[in-house]
Amino acid sequence: GDSVTQMEGPVTLSEEAFLTINCTYTATGYPSLFWYVQYPGEGLQLLLKATKADDKGSNKGFEATYRKETTSFHLEKGSVQVSDSAVYFCALSDGAGGADGLTFGKGTHLIIQP
Amino acid sequence: DTGVSQNPRHKITKRGQNVTFRCDPISEHNRLYWYRQTLGQGPEFLTYFQNEAQLEKSRLLSDRFSAERPKGSFSTLEIQRTEQGDSAMYLCASSPGSFGNTIYFGEGSWLTVV
Numbered sequence: 463g464d465s466v467t468q469m470e471g472p473v474t475l476s477e478e479a480f481l482t483i484n485c486t487y488t489a490t491g492y493p494s495l496f497w498y499v500q501y502p503g504e505g506l507q508l509l510l511k512a513t514k515a516d517d518k519g520s521n522k523g524f525e526a527t528y529r530k531e532t533t534s535f536h537l538e539k540g541s542v543q544v545s546d547s548a549v550y551f552c553a554l555s556d557g558a559g560g561a562d563g564l565t566f567g568k569g570t571h572l573i574i575q576p
Numbered sequence: 577d578t579g580v581s582q583n584p585r586h587k588i589t590k591r592g593q594n595v596t597f598r599c600d601p602i603s604e605h606n607r608l609y610w611y612r613q614t615l616g617q618g619p620e621f622l623t624y625f626q627n628e629a630q631l632e633k634s635r636l637l638s639d640r641f642s643a644e645r646p647k648g649s650f651s652t653l654e655i656q657r658t659e660q661g662d663s664a665m666y667l668c669a670s671s672p673g674s675f676g677n678t679i680y681f682g683e684g685s686w687l688t689v690v
Contacts, residue, residue, distance in 0.1 A: 466618075498681075505580075505667065505683035506619070551618050555679075563609055563632070564679060566618030 464489045468552045468567035475542055476575050483537040483570045485526075485552035493556035495519075495528050495535040496564065500549045509537075509550070547574045578602070580682035582668050588688045589658055596654045597685045601670030608651050609679065610643055611667040612636065619667055625651060626673065658689045 468485045475481060487493065497509040497519070510519030515530035524539045535552060549571050553564040581600040589595050601608045606627050611619035622641070623633045627648035637643075640658075645651040655662055665684040671677045 506669075506681040508678050508680070511678065553618070563621040563624055564611075564619070565621070568616065568618050 464493070464554060464556060464565040466552050466554055466565055466567035468550075468570050471549075471569070471571035472573050473570060474573045474575065477544055478541045479574075481537070481539040481542045481546075481572070483550055483552075483572070485535045485537065485567060487533050487535065487552070487554050489533075489554055489556045489565075491556045492530075493554040495526070496553045496555070497524070497526055497535070497537050498551045498553060498566075500551065500569070502548070506551065542572075542574050544574045544576050547572055580668055580670050580680055582666075582682040582685050584685060585683065586686045586688075588690060591660060591689055592657055594654065594656045595658060595687060596652055597666050597668075597687075599651045599653070599668030599682060601650070601668070602680055605670035605672055605680075606648070607671045607673045607679075608645055609669040609671075610651070610653050611669065611681075613665045613667055613684070614663075622653075655687070658687075660689045663687055663689045 465488045494513045496511045498506040499509045500506050510521040512519040512528035518527045526535050526537045549569045551569045552567040609624040610622040613619040622637050623643050625645040628645050640656045643653045665686050667684045669679045669681045671679045
């Protein structure tokens with residue numbers, strides 16, 4: 463079945479550091495890939511997405527490129543801020559069985575220190 | 577723009593009691609999803625509706641769980657004879673319905689079974 467693997471947390475960085483959160487996936491067909499963010503006490507918010515190979519999703523300074531050859535969708539940001547502290551989830555949707563429900567990774571807790 | 581609304585946000589119940597959660601999706605979204613999230617894990621798919629039809633149910637959805645969407649608008653998730661293992665956050669989400677469309681999440685309903 464489908465699965466998403468992302469790096470274990472917590473990841474602790476200083477403000478303005480470069481961020482990479484690794485994500486790899488296993489899926490049938492050609493999935494769409496997503497990064498969701500969950501701030502403390504809030505629900506999941508879509509951060510960015512990519513629907514086909516070599517697409518780059520971007521939002522709020524975050525980027526991720528859909529790499530079919532390595533089945534990866536790593537999240538990057540050039541200079542993190544304290545306000546980026548949250549839990550980040552990588553997810554995929556492959557439309558299996560007619561549903562476009564999401565399969566999530568376990569999440570990576572990001573802590574940015576001033 | 578009202579997002580996905582869930583209530584109650586928090587529920588504490590004794591083992592063996594029944595609980596019901598309500599979800600109001602984004603207006604005119606014809607797909608509605610329920611997920612469950614436990615601490616330290618990513619959300620897990622439970623079930624989804626296309627309008628009023630429940631089209632897919634996860635193996636996670638035991639016989640004690642039932643979901644309805646009677647008029648294709650709001651949905652309810654009922655858990656009968658709750659067990660301590662049911663303690664989790666129950667997330668509702670909705671989408672316009674086409675493959676690859678963004679799925680929007682509510683803030684979730686926390687259930688604690690004591």
